[in-house]
Amino acid sequence: QAITRELLLTGNDQLVDAELAPVRRDFRPPADGQLPVRNVVVILMESFAGRFVGALGSGEGITPNFDRLAEEGLLFSRFFANGTHTHQGMFASMACFPNLPGFEYLMQTPEGGNRFSGLPQLLSARAFNDLYVYNGDFAWDNQSGFFSNQGMTRFIGRGDYVDPVVADPTWGVSDQDMFTRAAEELGQLDRGKPFYALLQTLSNHTPYALPEQLPVAAVEGHGALDQHLTAMRYSDWALGQFFDKVRDQPWFEQTLFVVVGDHGFGAPEEVTEMDLLRFHVPLLLIAPGITERFGSHREVVGTQVDVVPTIMGRLGGEVRHQCWGRDLLSLAADDPGFGIVKPSGSDQTVALIRGDRVLVQPKEQPARLYRYRLGREPAGERLAAAEDRPQLLRQLYAYLQTATASLLANTSGDRERDAVPLASADGPTEPPRTPSQARKASEG
Missing domain, CATH: 3.40.720.10 (Alkaline Phosphatase, subunit A)
Known part of the structure; x- marks a missing residue:
């Protein structure tokens, strides 16, 4: 959070x-x-x-x-x-x-x-x-x-x-x-x-x-x-x-x-x-x-x-x-x-875009960091090492986990009377990938 x-x-x-x-x-x-x-x-x-x-x-x-x-x-x-x-x-x-x-x-x-x-x-x-x-x-x-x-x-x-x-x-x-x-x-x-x-x-x-x-x-x-x-x-x-x-x-x-x-x-x-x-x-x-x-x-x-x-x-x-x-x-x-x-459907790849770089996290594979270019000649260049890669990965996981927990607890709108307080996370782990996994994560 x-x-x-x-x-x-x-x-x-x-x-x-x-x-x-x-x-x-x-x-x-x-x-x-x-x-x-x-x-x-x-x-x-x-x-x-x-x-x-x-x-x-x-x-x-x-x-x-x-x-x-x-x-x-x-x-x-x-x-x-x-x-x-x-x-x-x-x-x-x-x-x-x-x-x-x-x-x-x-x-x-x-x-x-x-x-x-x-x-x-x-x-x-x-x-x-x-x-x-x-x-x-x-x-x-x-x-x-x-x-x-x-x-x-x-x-x-x-x-x-x-x-x-x-x-x-x-x-x-x-x-x-x-x-x-x-x-x-x-x-x-x-x-x-x-x-x-x-x-x-x-x-x-x-x-x-x-x-x-x-x-x-x-x-x-x-x-x-x-x-x-x-x-x-x-x-x-x-x-x-x-x-x-x-x-x-x-x-x-x-x-x-x-x-x-x-x-x-x-x-x-x-x-x-x-x-x-x-x-x-x-x-x-x-x-x-x-x-x-x-x-x-x-x-x-x-x-x-x-x-x-x-x-x-x-x-x-x-x-x-x-x-x-x-x-x-x-x-x-x-x-x-x-x-x-995130792409539609069963593809569970997620990505964080920040500035001219994108961190791509495929399911059950190591994350990969790229520098990208859009426009007339779009392209991507793999960045083998970057000091802020761990921070970007934490941000990606944290955002997905927190949004999923909020969705399941119904605390993203104006109906609060049935909502429950969110469980806090101890640190970045794999982001929830299915509703059942997400519910388990939100329960602590």
Whole structure:
């Protein structure tokens, strides 16, 4: 717990209820970090891999609209998904909880019934209206159950579209249908009260439900990736259309837009045996005054669990939360940032990313430390010896153990009456890898 708290708490945090919850704190963002916004729109982009984003160094021309938007906002170049499936991107970005070994399908487990200190909880307490617009069926991955339990109330899914451009029997409607409906719904939400919304794309996912007449040129020359990159280019086009529609709306200049990929996908290159390119995604913040205050580019490392604290820092005001991330825009200048990631499913490899290095811990094998490079020519270089390797390993184990114990004790949200105090750990050991192992660890 002490190691985890040292990782997460900054000079703007004051730990509270230390005997009950591991990272509950009062966060007081710097006054000069607040932006003149009252609304929040999070756009979770399906399979929006950083490797193929022009603003992050790609030369393939897949994302001209995102690249144009990046010129008016703040882009994070070392940002990563916590997992490699969409549902992990959902709960990490909105519920502020990491992807843990043994709980990769959190939204479908009993522990997913917990309340988490995420955007729905924090902004519902401030009387924000809410909206979730999605192409597909909210029954998938228990999205409706999970997010209803977190506090969201307004859902627009595949059965709510009239005469969509695409009506695919597997996935639902196209991204342009989703964004068109989202623009309409957001205009109706602008009725005096502040609002937050989650808009989630889907077209860039097999079997790629795209219009017969594509509004963009098909991608060629990338072999097996051609169809995937064509779908990504189409999603990028739909994103651009959305911003063109809403830019003149009265609520636009009062809104913080957060555009983030849910995960990446494999590329010809492979960065470490866990392949960071499957995790590397863009994070783009667009809001009035953001570039004047924070600039247009940041290299600090972050993951999706940092999204909620970063949003709360821009809204301003003290907030009590227990997110497993930090406000990326109120860190000390010499803080390189960190992130802990894990692939989906049965692969129990975990990794700690810090600055330009990544410590990869495969199951029952020695950890390996790399220096990595992203952008146009991504690569990884094995570091045979490093003085801080033991410290990085302790931090990785501590974070995973503490988060797992908190999940099992239900002390990561606002339902505390049934919670039990957390057992303290004597030191770093193997991180829990299955629910049964995790429960044994949390029991001491």
